[in-house]
């Protein structure tokens with residue numbers, strides 16, 4: 115295991131924030147970086163980091179990338195900081211350009227090709243059952259985008275956890291951040307108690323009582339959405355079962371509402387057999403769940419690589435913190451954008467199964483852009 119690196123100049127150096135009503139973690143600066151590695155080695159690297167005697171806060175913060183084979187970006191901050199007081203400036207100057215990547219039409223055809231693959235998959239445990247396909251929206255402003263002001267805007271929705279995480283950049287590049295407002299908890303650990311709150315199965319929130327009731331009734335009764343959801347719950351239960359003496363999940367999902375979306379949600383709780391099992395080990399084991407990747411994991415990853423025309427980077431990864439006791443919170447990094455200078459890259463994805471309909475997945479991903487669009491003041495083209 116290589117020693118932790120000193121703070122370098124190839125990362126954004128400060129400004130981690132993770133915030134929800136009643137919970138707020140903010141840090142400044144970088145004391146030491148966790149040697150980067152693949153997601154499966156996260157628990158071991160975090161354990162080795164904390165077993166070395168070190169000064170500074172008892173804390174690692176940062177992000178896991180979507181692709182579990184790529185390097186993560188975690189560090190020990192210099193210090194915790196207080197919640198910023200008062201009002202924030204606008205997050206960006208004027209938005210001067212937006213560009214879909216891919217276009218809505220190209221996304222619909224990728225979904226169509228994905229459905230063909232799913233329908234052609236043979237029966238059997240290893241066959242492809244679900245793939246989460248994402249699309250992007252590039253946004254350019256006429257001034258540098260302030261990630262913290264954007265997060266404050268996003269945090270007007272009390273149902274989400276907002277985050278700002280400094281990301282690695284190439285030497286000489288401007289600092290970059292992942293900024294978002296996630297409704298989805300990958301895993302949280304306090305002592306032996308573990309919670310995961312996965313989502314899958316979604317619809318746009320319409321802001322009209324009767325229409326929303328019809329929409330949520332349909333979501334709760336949809337065999338397609340319940341099936342998409344079940345894959346996620348089963349993967350998390352399968353991952354946690356060997357590590358837990360007790361594991362509980364309600365038999366059917368319930369509804370979770372953000373200001374812009376409805377989701378099917380299941381709150382899973384467990385008690386660890388071994389108090390040494392850290393939140394980093396749990397996050398490393400569970401990520402990426404079928405909520406953002408698909409099932410089975412490996413063929414779904416291969417389908418995503420073949421069908422998506424961009425690298426997800428830290429979108430659909432996880433953001434969070436852990437301390438030396440192993441406690442920590444890890445959220446699924448969705449409803450987010452990579453922010454760098456005047457440019458942003460927004461992402462939204464949707465779970466595809468054999469009976470998905472491409473046009474509806476275009477609509478679902480359009481709806482999932484809304485939280486960020488609203489915060490930036492960009493109209494919904496319904497693209």
Ligand SMILES: C=C(O[C@@H]1C=C(C(=O)O)C=C[C@H]1O)C(=O)O
Nearest residue numbers: 314315316405448462463464465
């Ligand atoms: C992939 C995203 O969302 C995920 C996919 C969902 C779905 O397919 O219904 C729901 C919530 C998230 O787990 C995203 O928002 O980009």
